[in-house]
Amino acid sequence: MRQFVVIGRDVPTDPDAISLSDIPGAGRLDLLCRCVSAGVFLSHGIRESVRVHLAIADEFTVSFDSDALRHLHPDERNVAARVRDALDARDEAIGHMPADVSPGVELRRMGLDATLDRLVGADGRGPDGTLVQLHEDGAPLIDAEPPEDPVFVLSDHHDFAPDEAAAVDERADRRLRVGPELLHADHAITVVHNWLDTDGYASY
Amino acid sequence: MRQFVVIGRDVPTDPDAISLSDIPGAGRLDLLCRCVSAGVFLSHGIRESVRVHLAIADEFTVSFDSDALRHLHPDERNVAARVRDALDARDEAIGHMPADVSPGVELRRMGLDATLDRLVGADGRGPDGTLVQLHEDGAPLIDAEPPEDPVFVLSDHHDFAPDEAAAVDERADRRLRVGPELLHADHAITVVHNWLDTDGYASY
Incomplete structure (x- = not known):
């Protein structure tokens, strides 16, 4: 398993503040979307055993699991739409239980510290x-x-x-x-x- | 100087056929845009001495010169808009003379073979x-x-x-x-x- 945690400090947590016609304007969400694509895609398919976690505004973490993703395309708009859908489900993420957004995409109410604790513990x-x-x-x-x-x-x-x-x-x-x-x-x-x-x- | 020629066989040569709301629908122009960004951008600036040439439909070549580019951003939509602008100037590309589109962006009426001839000659x-x-x-x-x-x-x-x-x-x-x-x-x-x-x- 390879995992990548990417910090997106300026991405809005309100999905209505994310316009798919101005993805960079959403706190440089374009860069995070390219991170997801670089993480999970090969030329003609999806990598095995890769997870990309976007730590958004130190409040939520949106995770992409390459082994469960369906119908994701590598362009920024497609990935950004998944991130927006994930944030739209934020009320369903209670405590540290994830909200299931779409196959292979989960949202957790966790900042960077909690996400690192979950993945690698306090000792890393x-x-x-x-x-x-x-x-x-x-x-x-x-x-x-x-x-x-x-x-x-x-x-x-x-x-x-x-x-x-x-x-x-x-x-x-x-x-x-x-x-x-x-x-x-x-x-x-x-x-x-x-x-x-x-x-x-x-x-x- | 590092140069990258990327073949985009399915990209429409008619700029009106390129929608910035559906960049993948324009013959996978999203992939070509990411090639331009991967070619010219560093984290906080632009590389020196890099050119990326997009060979579109074996009819036109749109070239990005990192040393002359101004105000380009790495998101797909921004790059796609430059490609569309370049194709919009296609009537000004006469013979093998380039049309100047914007700083650092040129369009030539050249397919892949003519572009390779121009860059590396017949012997490569x-x-x-x-x-x-x-x-x-x-x-x-x-x-x-x-x-x-x-x-x-x-x-x-x-x-x-x-x-x-x-x-x-x-x-x-x-x-x-x-x-x-x-x-x-x-x-x-x-x-x-x-x-x-x-x-x-x-x-x-």
């Missing part, structure tokens, strides 16, 4: 996997051993805010660096997938 | 650079020396058609393989950029 090593931070001070991907069941955390167009950085830092099993250029989150996901697909650039 | 080695084909039978990226001034050719959601494959085959200086999974063209561009950014996974 379980139950789902180990937290890996993509960071410019990290070790080069080429030198690192691909982790089992990694949970990567990325930020949208903003740097990590102090509270977000703290939540990640205290759980990060390790830090990895994808290259000398600062990439958009969706491009970083693609690079990481390729690194894992090739078993650390060893197997093509 | 000039004037702009050498043609590199991304192909599942190619050599693994990790084993290849990063070329100078590469011109990569990719196809949209279709495989190369026989005439396209012939135009590329006869000019390809070499074939490279990005990994064991078949990736969307935009994701392949991101992988190739990272390979070049790191000087062949050597420099982070």
